Amino acid sequence: MGDIHQPTSVPLRARISHLFLERGTLHASEHSLVFQRESGSVDIPCGKACAIFLEPGTAVTHAAIKMCATHGTTLVWVGEAGVHCYSCGLPGGPAGTRLLIQAQMRLDPTKHIDVARRFHERMFGTVPPPARQIEKLRGIEGGWVKKRYAEIAGAAGIEWNGRQALPRRYQDALGFATSTLYGLCEAVIVAAGYSPSIGFIHAGDRRSLVFDLADTVKFSTVVPLAFEIAGCDTSDVRGEIRRACRDMFRKHRLIDTLFDNLEYAIECG
Numbered sequence: 001m002g003d004i005h006q007p008t009s010v011p012l013r014a015r016i017s018h019l020f021l022e023r024g025t026l027h028a029s030e031h032s033l034v035f036q037r038e039s040g041s042v043d044i045p046c047g048k049a050c051a052i053f054l055e056p057g058t059a060v061t062h063a064a065i066k067m068c069a070t071h072g073t074t075l076v077w078v079g080e081a082g083v084h085c086y087s088c089g090l091p092g093g094p095a096g097t098r099l100l101i102q103a104q105m106r107l108d109p110t111k112h113i114d115v116a117r118r119f120h121e122r123m124f125g126t127v128p129p130p131a132r133q134i135e136k137l138r139g140i141e142g143g144w145v146k147k148r149y150a151e152i153a154g155a156a157g158i159e160w161n162g163r164q165a166l167p168r169r170y171q172d173a174l175g176f177a178t179s180t181l182y183g184l185c186e187a188v189i190v191a192a193g194y195s196p197s198i199g200f201i202h203a204g205d206r207r208s209l210v211f212d213l214a215d216t217v218k219f220s221t222v223v224p225l226a227f228e229i230a231g232c233d234t235s236d237v238r239g240e241i242r243r244a245c246r247d248m249f250r251k252h253r254l255i256d257t258l259f260d261n262l263e264y265a266i267e268c269g
Contacts, residue, residue, distance in 0.1 A: 018050065018191060018255065020081070023057035028067040046071040051191035053078050065089065074191050081246040082184035082255060088191075098193035102209075102266060106198050113137070116200040118265040122216040138201065141215075148219045156227035169237060173230035176238050177222035178214070180245040185213045188258045194266070216261045221248060 024037035026044075033044040033052075044052075046067050051074045054060060060075065068075055068089065075089035105111040116137050120128040124144060131137045146160075153160035163171060189196050189209055199208025201215070222245060229240050249255065 018053065018259075019044070020053045020055055020078075021058050022055035022080075025059045025061070026052070026054070026064045027061040028063040033064055033067060046073050050074065051076060053082060053187060053191070055080055074193070076187050076191050078187050079180075079183060079246075080242075081249040082187045083180040083242055083246050083249070084183040085186040085190070088187075096193065098266075099195055102194050102198050105266060106200060112200060115265050116212075119201055119212050119216060119261075122261045122264060123219075134201070141201065145219075149223070152219065152224050152227055155224075156231055158227065158231075167230075170227065170230045173226040173237050173241055174223065176241040177226035177229075177245060178218065180242060180249075181214050181218060181222045182207065182210050184249055184255065185210045185258060188255060188262060189213065192259065192262055194262070200265070212265075213258060213262055216265075217254065217257060221252075221254065 021035055024035050026033060026035050028034065029043070033046050035042045035044060050072075052068070054075060054077045056079065065075065067073075077086040077088070078084060079086070105115050113132055113134060116134060117128055117131075120137060120141060123141070128137065128140055131140060149163075150160040153166075158166065158170065160166075163174065166174075186196050186207060194209060196210045197206045197208055199205070199210075199212045202208040202211040205211070225244055225248060226241065229244060230237060232240070234240050
């Protein structure tokens with residue numbers, strides 16, 4: 001179970017006190033939530049837990065959901081370490097404030113470009129070249145992505161001639177790995193009170209913002225991992241990928257990085 005951090009006033013990452021619960025029952029006492037496991041129980045001050053991620057083996061009572069609704073605590077049903085995002089309860093943020101911020105920035109041409117550039121900055125690790133058209137930014141991203149794929153594939157001893165030219169095993173590994181990252185990103189987005197469908201670089205998909213956020217970490221996390229596992233002698237590529245991504249997400253606290261990147265891109269404006 002993750003730590004409960006004290007919330008502060010302005011930045012999104014500082015306000016989001018998140019914790020993961022697994023293999024137990026979340027219920028409500030008179031004044032707080034209580035997570036009951038075989039080893040004992042833990043009190044959770046509901047007003048200080050802005051997002052609770054419910055992993056496999058977790059049950060939640062009606063009274064606990066009612067208390068979360070009263071205090072504006074978001075419940076998100078996820079796979080282990082967030083490798084899948086199945087459902088979300090209450091959206092985070094008071095009265096949809098962050099969703100309104102997201103929509104306003106997406107509809108303002110200048111702010112739209114500014115947010116896209118900040119996502120790219122986190123993706124590239126440097127400030128992207130000047131561009132005031134989203135199509136130009138997408139072109140810059142496309143060139144950078146091809147270069148990174150070629151570098152990562154080359155390090156694994158594979159020649160990169162496009163994803164479709166890879167052996168099927170490597171194609172499957174990349175697909176499985178990115179899908180786990182998309183699950184974690186979607187969980188972060190809904191917990192923060194944003195819409196996964198309103199993207200700034202990607203558009204036209206119900207997970208457009210998921211793709212924007214995932215790209216900020218994809219080439220430093222799951223893509224190298226996919227090539228590594230695909231090159232191993234295993235008959236269960238999908239299972240190995242899921243377990244390896246789960247362990248990576250937990251070890252490196254990737255959820256913290258994703259909250260930081262989301263805050264930086266959207267709330268800095």
